[in-house]
Amino acid sequence: MADLRRPPDWQQPADRHTSLIDPVITVRQLSRFGFARKSLTRIDHALVFSTSKGAYETYLPPLRPGRGEVAARRYTAVYEVDMGVHPHRAEIPLPSDNDAFEFIATVDLSWQVIDPAAFVQGGHRDVPALLLGELQLATRSLTRQFPIHDSAGAEAQVLRGLADRPPPGAAVGLKVIWTLQLRRDQQDIEHQRRLQSINHTSTEQIRTEQLGMAYDIELDRRTRQQDAFQVARALEYGRRDQELVLQRQEWQQEQDRVRARHEAELRELDAEKIAFYQRYLEEGGVVAWAMHLASNKQDSHLVLNSMREDQLRLIQAKMELARELLAGDNAEDYELESPKRLALDAMHEIFNQHLPGIPGPQPPSPSPSAGTRLTKADPPEADPPQMNPTEETDSTFPGWRPPPGYGTSPSTPPPQRDGDGREDRTP
Template sequence: MADFRRMPEWEQAADRHTELIDPVITVRQLSRFEFTRKVQTRIDHALVFSTAKGSYDTFLPPMRPTRAESASKRYSAVYEVDMGIHPVQAEFSLPSDNDAFLFAVLVDLSWQVADPARFVAGGHRDVPRLLLGELEQAARPVTRRHSIAESAAAEQAVLAAVAGQGPLGAAAGLAVSWTVRLRRDQENIDHQLRLQAINHSATERMLTERRGMEIDEVLDQRARRQDELTVARALEYGRQQQELTLEQERWRHDQAMLHSEHQLELQRYEAEKIDFYQHHLQQGGVRAWALHLAQHPEDTALVMNSMREDQLRLIQAQTDLVSRLLGGDLAEDYELEGPKRLALDKVFEILNQRLPGVRHAATPPMPDQPPRMAPAAPAEPAPEAVTATPPAATPQEAPP
């Protein structure tokens, strides 16, 4: 490459990471014999040489013109063009069918100089503006046919319209890859967000109510089932309680019957016992004492002593009674004949008696005694004669 001795007419202080809007880095005027030495330039930059006839020769990297070519074609200027890929992000607005609402357009571009000679010949200085202008020119008529609420349809129509007019930047010698996104303006977006929030809240409340009703139905069914189980349990408990009550009543009745039978048995036993003791006690003192000894044989000495004392008391009592009747002057002689006769009989019985309660054969009356005369009227001594017999019953009452 030639050694450029003149200062460039145009030069950008750009490197590989600089954001460029004009890919032409330098522009230099050339004289006829300016190529004297070779100078190194960037490998990714293309050189576009202009001739005096207005044509352009492009030397893509790493190709460079020779001295003979430069001398034969008589180049008048050289353009150093960046061949790198440059991304661009831009946002602008497009009108809808209503001027009050605008579509917000988001564009992502990646452009690169594909034909440096054509680009230099076109004379463009702002590549992003060039590309955005073409895109806007193709998209504006399309968005005018859509309302602000039809952002999706408008976006599809814009994509089809831009793709239908051919590649962006092709006339300027550019290779462009692009994408377009349309959305509503911020106020419309905020409005839609509010509507969406309202719809979401209403849907949530409706779903909450609906699910709440389902939950209520499930809870009601569960409560009904619990009530049925409770009623069934109560009925079963009542039935068992009734059976238990009936069984208890039946048991009480049986116990009462058994108690009644037992009481009747006790009464019969007591009656038999009373009859038994009454029979044996009516037989006299000796039989009563024999009954006592049969039940308590260890009381033999006590029974013998008691019988002896009873006999002595009986004899003494009878002796005193006879003495009072025979020796007293309580009544007339004819009134005392009967009692005296009874007293003499009692004395005779005492003399012949061995044990109390043992009966002996009746003794015939004495021959020298006169026959008994019946009293003319009931006399008072009769009770006395009767009262003389109770002491004989004393031994009979002693055993109990």
């Protein structure tokens, strides 16, 4: 390689990651007695030497010429060419059948120098512009056959047309791998987007209406089903409620029957009680007091005092009645004969210390044939007091005698007799 003590005629500040459009990195003029330095050239770069006769000789990496070889062949210049793969992406306009509209071609390509001498001899400085120009030149006549809305057909025609032609950049020693995508211009794209939006909106509305009808049908069916369920539920509720009402009525009737039976039993019991108390009350106060004393033994003193007071009141009443009968002159003697006899009998019992209601010795009744009449001045003789063998005295209350009917059946009181000795049935 030439001595680098002289500055190069052309040099790019590029490394492995720099995006290049010109693969020639440096260009140096060589003196006749120059010499090469191998260590100052990158290992992946090719060296293209030019001779004085206009020829180019290439040294691909890692080959490098020696100093003697450079001096012997009398090279005049050296070109350092990058042989890496460089990608590039670009958009080029392509005409349609209407000049007012253009297709937009998006080109993705990657290029690499495979023949450095041919590239240096071609003298190109902008590889992407070279390749895109060749593609545009080859495809313009193909895309003019299609309207702007038929981008797919135009793209297919372009790919078929380029497949029959040599690859771009082959004439200048380049290896190119490319792909092309054709689309409409931006105005047509926006127009198609608006149309598509309108179509989408219309489709959505149509779809909404269709689904709305289906939704309405389904909603109506569901509402009818709910109504049917509610009617069935109401019928079932009514049936259950009617059954409950019937059961409640049956239960109420059963309760009424039980209550009526209970009330009837209570009435029967009350009737029995009424009959029981009526029978004993009809038989006299002594029996009633005896029944009370049978259930309340602690009231014996009260019962005896009450009976004694009742007897005293009865005796006083009889004495007053007898006094009034014996002293009265308002009736005939034959009308007062029987009452006076009863009054005398009561007085006779009082004098004999007999309690009323206890049978004692009967006084002799006067013979009707004797023609004698009881008067106020002729009282009957009182029999000597006799003691009934059934009578018993109470040691607690001296002088007390059993009440009438005591020791005998209360239902058969002693009969009362008139002055003729016959039973007195007058109440």
